[in-house]
Amino acid sequence: MRSVVAMSRSFGVTMDSRVAWPFAALVALLVFNLVFSSDFLTFQVRDGRLYGGLVDIFENAAPLILVAAGVAIVIGTGGIDLSVGSVMAISGTVAAGMIARPEYSVFNNVGFGGSILPAISLAIVTAGIAGLLNGTLVGILGVQPLMATLVLMVAGRGVAQLLSDGQIITFREPAMDFLGSGAWLGLPVAIWISLCGVVFVAVIVRVTAIGFLAEAIGDNRTAAALSGVPVRPLVMFAYVITGLLAGVAGILVVCDIGAADSIRAGRDKELDAILAVVLGGTTLSGGRFSILGAVIGALLIQTLTTTILAQGIVEDSARLVKGGVVIAICLLQSDRFRSGVTRAWKWRRSSTS
Amino acid sequence: MRAIHRVRRAGPLAITAIVCIALYVAAGILEPDFFSMSIVAGFLSNHAVFLIVAVGMTFVILSGGIDLSVGATAACASIALACLIERSSWNPAFAILFVLAGGVLIGGCMGGLIHSCRLPPFIVTLGGMFIARGLAFTISRESVSIHEPMYEQIYDLPASVLRAFGVNDATAERIGFLLPTASVIAIAAFLAALVMLMRTRFGRNVYAIGGSEQSAILMGVPAASTKIAVYAISGGCAALAGVVHTLSLFSGDPSSHVMLELDSIAAVVIGGTLLSGGIGSVVGTLLGVTIFAIIETWITMREGLNSAWTRIIVGTLLLAFILLQRALVRRK
Numbered sequence: 281m282r283s284v285v286a287m288s289r290s291f292g293v294t295m296d297s298r299v300a301w302p303f304a305a306l307v308a309l310l311v312f313n314l315v316f317s318s319d320f321l322t323f324q325v326r327d328g329r330l331y332g333g334l335v336d337i338f339e340n341a342a343p344l345i346l347v348a349a350g351v352a353i354v355i356g357t358g359g360i361d362l363s364v365g366s367v368m369a370i371s372g373t374v375a376a377g378m379i380a381r382p383e384y385s386v387f388n389n390v391g392f393g394g395s396i397l398p399a400i401s402l403a404i405v406t407a408g409i410a411g412l413l414n415g416t417l418v419g420i421l422g423v424q425p426l427m428a429t430l431v432l433m434v435a436g437r438g439v440a441q442l443l444s445d446g447q448i449i450t451f452r453e454p455a456m457d458f459l460g461s462g463a464w465l466g467l468p469v470a471i472w473i474s475l476c477g478v479v480f481v482a483v484i485v486r487v488t489a490i491g492f493l494a495e496a497i498g499d500n501r502t503a504a505a506l507s508g509v510p511v512r513p514l515v516m517f518a519y520v521i522t523g524l525l526a527g528v529a530g531i532l533v534v535c536d537i538g539a540a541d542s543i544r545a546g547r548d549k550e551l552d553a554i555l556a557v558v559l560g561g562t563t564l565s566g567g568r569f570s571i572l573g574a575v576i577g578a579l580l581i582q583t584l585t586t587t588i589l590a591q592g593i594v595e596d597s598a599r600l601v602k603g604g605v606v607i608a609i610c611l612l613q614s615d616r617f618r619s620g621v622t623r624a625w626k627w628r629r630s631s632t633s
Numbered sequence: 634m635r636a637i638h639r640v641r642r643a644g645p646l647a648i649t650a651i652v653c654i655a656l657y658v659a660a661g662i663l664e665p666d667f668f669s670m671s672i673v674a675g676f677l678s679n680h681a682v683f684l685i686v687a688v689g690m691t692f693v694i695l696s697g698g699i700d701l702s703v704g705a706t707a708a709c710a711s712i713a714l715a716c717l718i719e720r721s722s723w724n725p726a727f728a729i730l731f732v733l734a735g736g737v738l739i740g741g742c743m744g745g746l747i748h749s750c751r752l753p754p755f756i757v758t759l760g761g762m763f764i765a766r767g768l769a770f771t772i773s774r775e776s777v778s779i780h781e782p783m784y785e786q787i788y789d790l791p792a793s794v795l796r797a798f799g800v801n802d803a804t805a806e807r808i809g810f811l812l813p814t815a816s817v818i819a820i821a822a823f824l825a826a827l828v829m830l831m832r833t834r835f836g837r838n839v840y841a842i843g844g845s846e847q848s849a850i851l852m853g854v855p856a857a858s859t860k861i862a863v864y865a866i867s868g869g870c871a872a873l874a875g876v877v878h879t880l881s882l883f884s885g886d887p888s889s890h891v892m893l894e895l896d897s898i899a900a901v902v903i904g905g906t907l908l909s910g911g912i913g914s915v916v917g918t919l920l921g922v923t924i925f926a927i928i929e930t931w932i933t934m935r936e937g938l939n940s941a942w943t944r945i946i947v948g949t950l951l952l953a954f955i956l957l958q959r960a961l962v963r964r965k
Contacts, residue, residue: 360755362895417955426699427908427955434899435948441941547891551701551759564753596774596887600767606760610752617750 299573301612302559306580309587310334317590329463333586335471341582342474343368343529347549348556348574349478350522353485355557356569357518358498359418359425364553366436367410367523368530368546373440373449375403375531376540380451387443396455404527410436411523415516433550440542450539460535470532477528481521482571491569494518498566556581559609645905645958649920652950656924660931667931674811676926681819681881682707682874682890684922687897688826689870691918694901695830696863697843697910698754702743702761703871704893706736708886709769710875715777715885718784725783733872739765740868744861758864762894769887776886779879788880790814815881822873826915839863843910899947900925903954924950 313333323332347364354361377387378399410432417428462469485491496504497511505511529549534540558564559580560573584605588598611617661667677684686703693700710732717728743761747754786793792809796802830836838859841849850856879885898908904921906913928946932938 417952421956421959423955423959424908427902427951430895430899430902431948431952431955434895434951435945438941438944438948442939442945446939446941551762555756555759558756564755594770594774596770597767599763600771603760603763603765603767606763607746607757610756610760611746611750614750614752620750 299561299570299576302561302573302576302580302609305559305609306576306583309580309583313583313587313590317587325466329468330466335468337579337582337586338471339468340586341578342468342470343532344549344552344556344578344582345474345575346477346525346529346532347522347553348560348578349481349571350518350525351550351553352557352560352562352569352571352574353481353491353494353518354425354522355554355562355564356491356498356566357494357515358501358566359515359518360429360554360564361414361519361522362426362429362550363410363414363432363436364522364526364529365546365549366433366440367407367526368533368549369437369440369542370410370443371403371407371527371530372534372540372545373444373542374406375399375456376449376451376534377443378402379453379456380449382447382449396453400531403531404524407523407527407530408520409523411520411526412516414523415519418519419512419515437542440545444540444542446542448539448541452538456535457538459532460538470536473528473532477525478571478575481525484521485571490514490517495567495569498568500567552581553578555606558613559606561613563613645954645961646914646917646920648957649903649905649917649924649954653920653924653927656927660927664931664934666934670811672930674816675930676923677816677819678811678813678881679930680922680926681815681877683893683897683900683925684819684919685822685870685874685877686890686893687900687918687922688822688915689867689874690894690897690901691826691904691906691913691915692830692839692863693754693867694898694906694908695843695910695913696839696860697846698747698860698863699758699898699908700740700743700864700867701755701758701894702739702765703867703874703897704890705762705765705769706739706868706871707875707878707893708889709765709772710736710872711878711885711889712769712772712777712887713885714876714879715779716772718779718781719777725781725787729876732876733869736872736875737865737869740871741861741865743868744864747864748857748860766887773885773887776884776888778884780883784880784883788814788883791817813881815877818873818877818880822870823915823919830915835859835862840911843912845911896925896947899951903947903950905954905958907958 317333323330323335325331347368351361351364379396381387414425414429414432417423417431418425421428459469459473464472485494493504493509494514496507496509497514501511526546530546533545554564556577557569557574558577560570560575560577562569562573581602584602585595585598588601589595593601657667666672686707690700690703713735714728714732717723717731718725723731739761743754743757746752747757789809791812791814792805795805795808800808830839838849838854841852841854842856842859846856874890875885878889900921901913901918902908902921903924904913904917904919906917925947929943932940932943
């Protein structure tokens with residue numbers, strides 16, 4: 281492992297060892313794909329757009345990357361956000377409803393409509409309000425994050441279903457299609473959006489002291505408050521940012537499939553996002569977080585899914601493998617497990633020699 | 634002083650009970666059918682799976698943990714049972730025992746990992762959820778119906794028992810209709826949990842670990858075995874719920890019970906159990922499940938009302954109870 285870290289240092293990238301583990305796993309998976317599926321690493325340029333296995337992985341992971349980056353900050357403050365899947369469903373439904381304005385839904389009577397910009401802004405604002413609700417509960421009222429976000433997780437999907445009257449809202453809108461499956465400078469727009477979102481958040485958090493102070497809150501909330509860290513605004517900020525990112529992710533999903541499905545959109549995304557963050561070396565206990573790690577974790581999950589599907593295993597059974605890998609990686613990250621294995625290994629060697 | 638303390642402890646539970654009764658009366662005034670016997674019995678028979686899972690979840694949450702795998706385990710148990718009986722033509726009794734043992738084993742393994750490697754329960758049970766759901770779909774991708782005649786008999790068991798005791802046919806049938814085996818199993822699971830938590834040393838250990846694991850260990854509470862047992866109970870309850878699912882629907886379905894784990898956590902919290910562990914009761918869980926059942930039944934009875942309202946109302950109730958708990962904890 282040290283050699284990987286050293287190698288990455290020599291490339292001018294500083295990585296702490298916690299990011300190095302998932303990074304190594306990602307590389308291993310990619311190498312596995314390279315060997316076992318023939319057309320994995322082929323790149324093709326058609327109509328000025330890049331196609332290929334790696335591009336697909338990145339494009340499919342785009343919503344998860346956005347959500348995971350937000351959840352990483354929340355976990356860094358010692359919290360958790362279970363509501364991102366529901367928030368994705370709400371924002372997707374709002375965006376699609378504003379554009380399609382189907383008769384059966386509440387959007388039919390909305391005054392300004394048709395054009396894409398107000399639709400998308402309203403969707404993102406709604407997601408931001410959802411984040412604000414979480415932030416208020418956790419930051420100001422001091423409710424346990426797990427419970428506070430469980431509320432919106434349960435109720436949020438109901439709100440999305442209510443807005444769409446339980447139906448799938450379909451629409452045809454060239455601008456939305458462009459966001460979902462178009463390309464810019466050779467890469468899919470979804471990749472650009474997710475990259476911009478993550479870089480934007482990473483810059484806000486890491487160039488200013490926000491990230492550092494958030495970690496201080498996650499480490500010891502009382503100590504941070506006593507040292508003058510503005511705990512409440514920062515915690516609220518973390519949840520609002522996560523809500524906004526989930527909102528963008530929800531719009532990406534809707535644009536990708538050209539329809540808003542309030543029941544399926546974003547389902548299990550909250551768990552995938554937490555998984556991505558944990559795989560990326562951020563512990564659930566808070567106090568430290570890595571946005572780069574979360575991005576790598578999200579890519580790892582998507583690569584794993586793609587790999588399993590490429591091996592001819594049906595998607596439903598793929599979860600079996602995914603679960604096994606999750607537990608294995610968690611074991612590798614557990615100090616207790618590692619020291620136990622080392623001890624057993626030493627004991628065996630000393631007893632045989 | 635002690636009385637005040639007791640009131641505070643019982644406060645959330647009393648409020649849950651009041652909300653439950655108020656909801657029932659309100660629904661009954663709007664919809665007079667609500668006061669009929671069959672509706673009340675329907676609460677239990679339609680939500681037997683939910684109640685059993687929530688009872689298991691209460692143990693885990695009281696011990697300060699969480700179990701996200703229960704919905705998937707229930708689905709996996711139901712499809713495994715259906716396939717064992719229909720495709721491998723096992724004796725149903727053996728198949729049921731096998732499935733229950735499987736659930737206990739899965740839960741116990743997760744508990745072992747959580748305790749011995751100090752892994753967060755959230756992530757381990759999330760992995761367990763993926764594994765159980767994947768296993769369910771690997772066993773069969775479609776739902777499998779059960780045609781075994783013995784199953785009809787098990788379903789009718791309460792009625793046949795009553796007949797054997799000389800109750801006349803019509804009454805036995807009526808009671809059997811109101812109280813199928815699924816409901817009886819759910820009641821039994823609830824009572825067993827109640828006794829375990831209130832009257833046994835194991836129950837007190839669960840509360841002690843949930844209150845503060847370190848102090849519990851210092852007091853000599855066997856943390857390892859208690860924690861493993863708690864997850865094993867939850868896994869066993871989930872598998873039992875899968876069995877009950879097949880008993881009431883006569884089929885196993887790998888895609889069933891998708892949000893069950895979160896609904897049952899919500900029911901436990903509405904029932905006044907603190908998610909941080911140590912405080913709460915299984916009676917509260919019963920009330921929480923009943924509140925769910927009342928809302929769901931009322932919304933299905935009102936035609937034209939969007940079923941999404943169930944989630945919204947439950948979410949709002951959850952919010953109210955969380956804020957209430959918060960207020961009570963602060964005042965202490």
